[in-house]
Amino acid sequence: MCYAIPGKVKRIENKFVWIDYFGQIKKAVNELDGLEPGDYIYAQGGYAIEKLPRHEAEGILASWRETFFQLQELDLELSKIDLAKSGLDKGVSELMDKSLKGFELSKEEVNYLIGIEDDKNLEFIYKTANFLRQKYIKNSCCVHGIIEISNQCQRNCSYCGISGLNHKLSRYRMSPEEIIDTAIKVSKEWGFKALVLQSGEPAPYSIDELSAIIKKIKENAPLFICISFGEIGLANLEKLYQAGARGLLLRFETSNQKNYSKLHPGSNLENRIQHLKKAKELGYLIMTGGLIGLPGQSNKDLVEDIFLAKELGAEMYSFGPFLPHPDTPLAKEKVINEKEVLKLLALIRLVDPKNAKTLITTAFETLSSSARTKGLLSGANSFMLNVTPVEYRNKYSIYPNRVTSGKQVGDQVEETITLLKSLGRAPTDIGVV
Numbered sequence: 396m397c398y399a400i401p402g403k404v405k406r407i408e409n410k411f412v413w414i415d416y417f418g419q420i421k422k423a424v425n426e427l428d429g430l431e432p433g434d435y436i437y438a439q440g441g442y443a444i445e446k447l448p449r450h451e452a453e454g455i456l457a458s459w460r461e462t463f464f465q466l467q468e469l470d471l472e473l474s475k476i477d478l479a480k481s482g483l484d485k486g487v488s489e490l491m492d493k494s495l496k497g498f499e500l501s502k503e504e505v506n507y508l509i510g511i512e513d514d515k516n517l518e519f520i521y522k523t524a525n526f527l528r529q530k531y532i533k534n535s536c537c538v539h540g541i542i543e544i545s546n547q548c549q550r551n552c553s554y555c556g557i558s559g560l561n562h563k564l565s566r567y568r569m570s571p572e573e574i575i576d577t578a579i580k581v582s583k584e585w586g587f588k589a590l591v592l593q594s595g596e597p598a599p600y601s602i603d604e605l606s607a608i609i610k611k612i613k614e615n616a617p618l619f620i621c622i623s624f625g626e627i628g629l630a631n632l633e634k635l636y637q638a639g640a641r642g643l644l645l646r647f648e649t650s651n652q653k654n655y656s657k658l659h660p661g662s663n664l665e666n667r668i669q670h671l672k673k674a675k676e677l678g679y680l681i682m683t684g685g686l687i688g689l690p691g692q693s694n695k696d697l698v699e700d701i702f703l704a705k706e707l708g709a710e711m712y713s714f715g716p717f718l719p720h721p722d723t724p725l726a727k728e729k730v731i732n733e734k735e736v737l738k739l740l741a742l743i744r745l746v747d748p749k750n751a752k753t754l755i756t757t758a759f760e761t762l763s764s765s766a767r768t769k770g771l772l773s774g775a776n777s778f779m780l781n782v783t784p785v786e787y788r789n790k791y792s793i794y795p796n797r798v799t800s801g802k803q804v805g806d807q808v809e810e811t812i813t814l815l816k817s818l819g820r821a822p823t824d825i826g827v828v
C-alpha cells in the first residue's frame with residue numbers, strides 16, 4: 396500500500412528538486428544525497444524523502460497510471476457545481492462568484508459567510524469550496540499517521556481529557572524502543588510516508604531522547620516526521636529540526652487571547668504563537684488551527700482563527716470540533732453540529748484556496764458518521780490515521796468515544812483508501828512547496 400506516487404526528477408537546483416508526476420511538475424526541498432535528473436523519488440510535505448530503484452518506481456507508476464487519470468475524472472465530475480442559483484442569498488452568490496474567479500476572500504467577507512445558516516446557501520458554499528479544491532489542488536489527499544507516544548500531561552487545559560486536571564485517567568509512556576519499532580512498522584507494513592509523534596505536555600522524554608528517537612526512525616524508515624509535543628521551547632524546536640523533524644503540529648486552539656487564558660490556566664497565547672513563528676523560520680511545515688465550538692467562542696473568533704492560521708503560514712489547517720469530556724471542567728458544555736464544522740472547512744478553502752491542506756479530524760469523525768465524505772466534498776483534503784498501538788488508544792482520551800479507539804491500522808487504511816477512491820481522490824501527498 397502506498398501513500399505517495401513516485402515522481403521522476405526533472406531538474407535539481409540549489410536545495411530544490413522539480414518532480415514530474417504524470418506531467419504535473421511539483422517542487423520540493425531536496426535532502427537526498429547524490430540525486431540526479433531521471434531518478435525516481437518519493438516526496439512528502441514538500442520534501443524529497445526517498446530515492447527508489449528505477450524498476451520498482453516504474454512498476455508502481457504503471458499500476459497507478461490508469462487509476463490516477465480515472466480518479467481525476469471522477470473527482471472532476473463530482474466537483475461540478477450543479478446547483479441552481481435561484482433563491483440564493485445575494486451576498487453568498489456574489490462572494491462565491493468572486494472566489495470562483497480566483498480571488499481570496501477578505502476577513503469582512505468571511506465574517507458575512509460564517510453567519511449563513513440555511514442549508515441551501517450552505518450547500519452552495521460547500522460546493523464552491525470543493526470546486527476550488529479540485530481546481531487548484533486536484534485530487535491528491537494526504538494520509539498521515541499519528542502515534543500518541545504518551546498521555547502524561549501537566550497542563551490544565553479545561554477542555555482536554557488528558558490534562559493534568561484529570562486524576563481518573565491512567566497514564567502511559569511508550570518507551571523509545573517501542574516508538575521506534577511502531578514507526579518503522581507503520582512505514583514498512585502499511586507504507587505511510589508521513590508520521591506525527593504526539594504527547595501530552597511536557598513530553599516525558601529528554602530532548603536528547605526525542606532527538607535520538609527521531610534520528611533512529613529516519614535512519615530506518617523514509618518518513619516525514621512531524622512533532623506535536625506542545626510548547627517545547629524555541630531552542631528545542633531547533634534541536635529536533637536538526638535531528639530530522641520537518642513538521643510541527645501545534646494548534647493555537649483559539650486566537651482570542653482572553654478566551655485562551657481562561658481555557659489554559661497558567662499559559663498564554665503569545666508563547667504558542669512564538670513557537671509557530673520560530674518553527675516556520677526554521678523550515679518546519681506548519682500544521683495548526685483550533686477548536687470549533689469552544690464555550691465563549693464567537694463566529695468572529697473563528698474567522699480570526701482561520702486568518703491567524705494563514706498568517707502563520709500554515710500548510711495544513713487542523714480545525715476540529717470541541718467535544719466535551721465528562722472528566723473535565725467543561726463536561727456540561729454543548730456540542731456543535733456537523734454543519735458548523737463543514738462551514739468552517741469550506742471557509743478555510745475560500746480563504747486559502749490554492750495552498751490549504753485541510754484536515755478532517757478524528758474529532759469530526761467522532762461527531763458525525765458522514766464527516767469524512769461530507770468534509771472531502773466541502774474543500775478538505777487530508778486525514779490522519781491513528782497508528783498508536785491499540786492497547787494505549789483508550790488512554791489517549793482527549794475527548795470521549797473516539798472513533799479510532801479500537802480500529803486496527805490495516806482496517807483504517809483499507810476504509811480510507813476505499814472512501815477516497817469512491818470520491819475520485821488519490822491517497823497521495825505529492826508535496827508542494
Ligand code: 5AD
Nearest residue numbers: 554555556646716717718758793794
Ligand atoms: N475535543 C476536541 N478536541 C480536543 N483536543 C483536546 N481536547 C479536546 C476535546 N475535548 C485537541 C486539542 C489539541 C489536540 C491534541 O486535541 O485541540 O491540540
